[in-house]
Amino acid sequence: MNEPSSLAPVGVVGLGLMGSSIVAALLVAGHPVRAIAPIAQEAPVAPERIAGQLRQCRDAGLIGSVQPYLDGLAISEDYAALAGCELVIECVIEKPEIKSTVYQKITNAVSAGCIIGSNTSAIPISELQKFVDIPARFLGIHWAEPAFMTRFLEITCGEQTDPVFAERVFGMAHRWGKEPTLLKKDIRGFITNRLMYAVYREIFHQIESGNASREDVDKAFRYDAGSWMTLMGIFRRMDYLGLKDFQTILPRIFSELGNSAEVPEIMQQMVREGARGVHNDRGIYPYEAGEGAQWDEAFARFNQKIHLLAAEYSAEKVKAYLQ
Amino acid sequence: MNEPSSLAPVGVVGLGLMGSSIVAALLVAGHPVRAIAPIAQEAPVAPERIAGQLRQCRDAGLIGSVQPYLDGLAISEDYAALAGCELVIECVIEKPEIKSTVYQKITNAVSAGCIIGSNTSAIPISELQKFVDIPARFLGIHWAEPAFMTRFLEITCGEQTDPVFAERVFGMAHRWGKEPTLLKKDIRGFITNRLMYAVYREIFHQIESGNASREDVDKAFRYDAGSWMTLMGIFRRMDYLGLKDFQTILPRIFSELGNSAEVPEIMQQMVREGARGVHNDRGIYPYEAGEGAQWDEAFARFNQKIHLLAAEYSAEKVKAYLQ
Numbered sequence: 350m351n352e353p354s355s356l357a358p359v360g361v362v363g364l365g366l367m368g369s370s371i372v373a374a375l376l377v378a379g380h381p382v383r384a385i386a387p388i389a390q391e392a393p394v395a396p397e398r399i400a401g402q403l404r405q406c407r408d409a410g411l412i413g414s415v416q417p418y419l420d421g422l423a424i425s426e427d428y429a430a431l432a433g434c435e436l437v438i439e440c441v442i443e444k445p446e447i448k449s450t451v452y453q454k455i456t457n458a459v460s461a462g463c464i465i466g467s468n469t470s471a472i473p474i475s476e477l478q479k480f481v482d483i484p485a486r487f488l489g490i491h492w493a494e495p496a497f498m499t500r501f502l503e504i505t506c507g508e509q510t511d512p513v514f515a516e517r518v519f520g521m522a523h524r525w526g527k528e529p530t531l532l533k534k535d536i537r538g539f540i541t542n543r544l545m546y547a548v549y550r551e552i553f554h555q556i557e558s559g560n561a562s563r564e565d566v567d568k569a570f571r572y573d574a575g576s577w578m579t580l581m582g583i584f585r586r587m588d589y590l591g592l593k594d595f596q597t598i599l600p601r602i603f604s605e606l607g608n609s610a611e612v613p614e615i616m617q618q619m620v621r622e623g624a625r626g627v628h629n630d631r632g633i634y635p636y637e638a639g640e641g642a643q644w645d646e647a648f649a650r651f652n653q654k655i656h657l658l659a660a661e662y663s664a665e666k667v668k669a670y671l672q
Numbered sequence: 673m674n675e676p677s678s679l680a681p682v683g684v685v686g687l688g689l690m691g692s693s694i695v696a697a698l699l700v701a702g703h704p705v706r707a708i709a710p711i712a713q714e715a716p717v718a719p720e721r722i723a724g725q726l727r728q729c730r731d732a733g734l735i736g737s738v739q740p741y742l743d744g745l746a747i748s749e750d751y752a753a754l755a756g757c758e759l760v761i762e763c764v765i766e767k768p769e770i771k772s773t774v775y776q777k778i779t780n781a782v783s784a785g786c787i788i789g790s791n792t793s794a795i796p797i798s799e800l801q802k803f804v805d806i807p808a809r810f811l812g813i814h815w816a817e818p819a820f821m822t823r824f825l826e827i828t829c830g831e832q833t834d835p836v837f838a839e840r841v842f843g844m845a846h847r848w849g850k851e852p853t854l855l856k857k858d859i860r861g862f863i864t865n866r867l868m869y870a871v872y873r874e875i876f877h878q879i880e881s882g883n884a885s886r887e888d889v890d891k892a893f894r895y896d897a898g899s900w901m902t903l904m905g906i907f908r909r910m911d912y913l914g915l916k917d918f919q920t921i922l923p924r925i926f927s928e929l930g931n932s933a934e935v936p937e938i939m940q941q942m943v944r945e946g947a948r949g950v951h952n953d954r955g956i957y958p959y960e961a962g963e964g965a966q967w968d969e970a971f972a973r974f975n976q977k978i979h980l981l982a983a984e985y986s987a988e989k990v991k992a993y994l995q
Contacts, residue, residue, distance in 0.1 A: 443917075471921065493896045501895035528895055530888040538925045540884045541892040544874055546925040549918075551870030552906055561863045565853040567905025569864040572824035572851055572982060573816045575905075579898035580974040582890025583875055584956045588949030589967060592956075594766075595872075596935055596943045598794065602861045602869040603933040610927035612919055620919045626911030633907045633915075644912060647990055651903040654981050659895060662974055 351379025351524070353417040358383055360437035360459075362451055364395040364424070366494075367468060368440040372422065373402035373497040375438075377412055378525040381421040383430045387441060387451060392424055402497050409498065409653040411526075431458040436518070438490055440468035448472070449480035456482040464514050466490035466504075470542060474507035474535045485511035489532075490518060491539060495649065498656045500663070502527040507535045528663065554607025556615065563633060579659050580667075674702025674847070676740040681706055683760035683782070685774055687718040687747070689817075690791060691763040695745065696725035696820040698761075700735055701848040704744040706753045710764055710774060715747050725820050732821065732976040734849075754781040759841070761813055763791035771795070772803040779805040787837050789813035789827075793865060797830035797858045808834035812855075813841060814862060818972065821979045823986070825850040830858045851986065877930025879938065886956055902982050903990075 359380040361372050368384070368391075375382050376399070386392035399422060403415040412418055423430065431437055437455050441447055448467065455465055465487050467477055478484040489505030502522045506515050515531055522529035532539060538546060555561045561569075577586055587595065619633065626632035627641030660666075682703040684695050691707070691714075698705050699722070709715035722745060726738040735741055746753065754760055760778050764770055771790065778788055788810050790800055801807040812828030825845045829838050838854055845852035855862060861869060878884045884892075900909055910918065942956065949955035950964030983989075 471917065493899065499895055499899045501892070501899065503892070528891050530884070530891050532884065532888070534883055536883050537928060538921070540878065540888055541896045542921075543878065543925060543929070544871060544889065544892060545897065546922070547870050547874030547929050548867060548906060549910075549922065550926055550929060551867055555863065555866065558859075560857055560859050561853070561855065563907040565855070565863055566867065567907055568851050568853050569824070569826070569867060570905040571902055572822055573864045574868065575898075575902035575982065576816065576822045576824065576975060576978050577971065578901050579894055579978065580971060582893040582898075583871060584886040584890055585967075587872075588955035588957055588959075588964075589971070590949065591951045592939070592942050592947055592949045594794065595939055598861070598865075599869070599872065599935050599939065600933055602866060603873055605860060606866070606870050606873060608931045610923055612922050616915070616918055616922065619915050624915055626913065626915045628914045632911035634911055636911075641911075644908075647985070648900065648903060648912070651981075651985055652899060654984075655899050655902065658974075658977050658981065659898065661977075662970070667970055 353379065353412075354381040354421040355379040356381075356524070358434050360385065360431040360434040360455070362428075362431075362437060362439045362455060363387065363441040363468075364391040365440070365442075367492065367496070369395050369398045370402060370494060370496040371438060371440055371468065371492055373399050373406065373495075374492070374525065376403065376418045376421050377406050377497055382423070383434060384422060384424045385428055385430065386424055386426055389426065392426065395424060396422065402495065405495070405649060405653060406497055409656055411497075428454040428458040431455060431463075432460075434459055434463055436464045436466065436521070438466045438468060443469060443471045445472060445476065445480070448477055452477075452480045452487075453482075462486070464488070464518060466518065468492055470539070473537060474505050474510070476507075478507040478509050484509040486514050488515050488518065489535070489539065491541075493541070495652055498652045500526065500528045500656070500659055501541070502529040503532065503539050503541060504529055505532040505535055505539050526660075550607055550609065553613035553615065554609065557613060579655060580662050676702060676735075677704040677744040678702040679704075679847070681757050683708065683754040683757040683778070685751075685754075685760060685762045685778060686710060686764040686791075687714040688763070688765075690815065690819070692718050692721045693725060693817060693819040694761060694763055694791065694815055696722050696729065696818075697815070697848065699726065699741045699744050700729050700820055705746070706757060707745060707747045708751055708753065709747055709749055712749065715749065718747060719745065725818065728818075728972060728976060729820055732979055734820075751777040751781040754778060754786075755783075757782055757786055759787045759789065759844070761789045761791060766792060766794045768795060768799065768803070771800055775800075775803045775810075776805075785809070787811070787841060789841065791815055793862070796860060797828050797833070799830075801830040801832050807832040809837050811838050811841065812858070812862070814864075816864070818975055821975045823849065823851045823979070823982055824864070825852040826855065826862050826864060827852055828855045828858055828862055873930055873932065876936035876938065877932065880936060902978060903985050 356379045362385040364386045474489040481487040491503040493499045493501040624631040630636035679702045685708040687709045797812040801810045804810040814826035816822045816824040947954040953959035
């Protein structure tokens, strides 16, 4: 990683869970961060949360000590603090009307050349872009939680985005320790979500057909797919399996897969019951009171380990090893 | 793990890559193994390959030393060596007529109470079962490579399987350090393959639509899905994400997913060109000569690490931690 505050300042608007996590990622990458808290009560809790995230980065060996990186953070409620930023990332609630107001405040504060990115995972970039003065500089910068740890970053162009800006963010992302993807077309759910929804559709199909339990599905993913996913991805895995049998097996199984576009009954039931998974200890699995919060902790610890493993097997390192 | 040769002897028929790997898994679990090599040239190379696999197990801390476990292995071309086994696992080539002959030889050698399992991933258990004398004792025991390292094991009943035998293997699998799934119905591709084929269908749909490159797809899986898969599986992940937004997003994206039952053009092309992926250095990705073999090594090293990580976050340990 880079020295603390050794790169140009970056702005972040929104200091919820995801916004804080993105701030931590940018601090670790060596940017000073000018963070705007549009929700007033987020400002006082954010520094301690971000400090905790930086401690996780330190424990994983990403940075030497926390304080010099934390010193690069300035939180404000005044958008004027964004002046001078070459990049501002918006991560506020997924409501177009709120995002629209935020974009107006950002563009009032920054120069015409400042790139504006949204962390949205739900609203098409081409739609949000319409709210932005000089829409060519607007694009999707979609992080995965925890943003300061995963190597994932999805950069998405809207219809009006100038690819030059996307390429610039793509280059920056490599300096942030990411292995970014760059989508030149704004498809719903981008790549990651769309691929996962194909999985969701089939797991619900299997559950509703009575062929498997939720535990069976999770074991199959944890212990089979999970054992090679971080090394190979999917296409590399197919090469690894030798390709030979796919020609005969693909059409047989494809024709038996679920094609439903309906919300699965189990999901409708969860919604009717107000289930919010680990957030309120009511979900697809049963939870005891407080168990959800502990899953957060378990994931934080796990993610440090898988991050180190992923870094050890990054595309460059595997390539270097193979040579 | 158990002491070497502290459990009852188990038979394995077929000493190809997968068969050897299953032998290693059973030796590490504490079974003496009586292995039959129906292909004569497999017998001389198998011991060194299995010794290498046991060394991997030692390096991963699964066993203390290799030799006492290797001493439990007896390789023969004579099926009579299977007499006395309570379980025989067949892992020969995926051709029903060959498997049929193998089952006849196995049943001639073993007692009526001996369970016979097949490692098939391509042929329905109910079909193979028809070739077996006393079909109630026949079932699918599907391993993932490397069998001695992953915690995955899929046990599948055919139409005529007596569930008592499936439950018995299910119990044994826990002693082998697996987290097995037990499918009471024989569905094509079982669970794992079927779920992965849903992924394949959508990734080819995205590639053919020009929305993403193979590298984008692999990055999305390696760095997003890969960062939580081994901890959570899929349903737990949905709980973790909070369930709330799925109700609105599921039907939107489901309706845009690919539903093709055709073999994707890219796969047809691979087959026309005789591509066998890492096995002949020609695949979906370009390979230099010899690079394929190095992917084998990379996977072996990676798998030790992910195995340890998966063990650290096994269902029991996460549960204990959460309490």
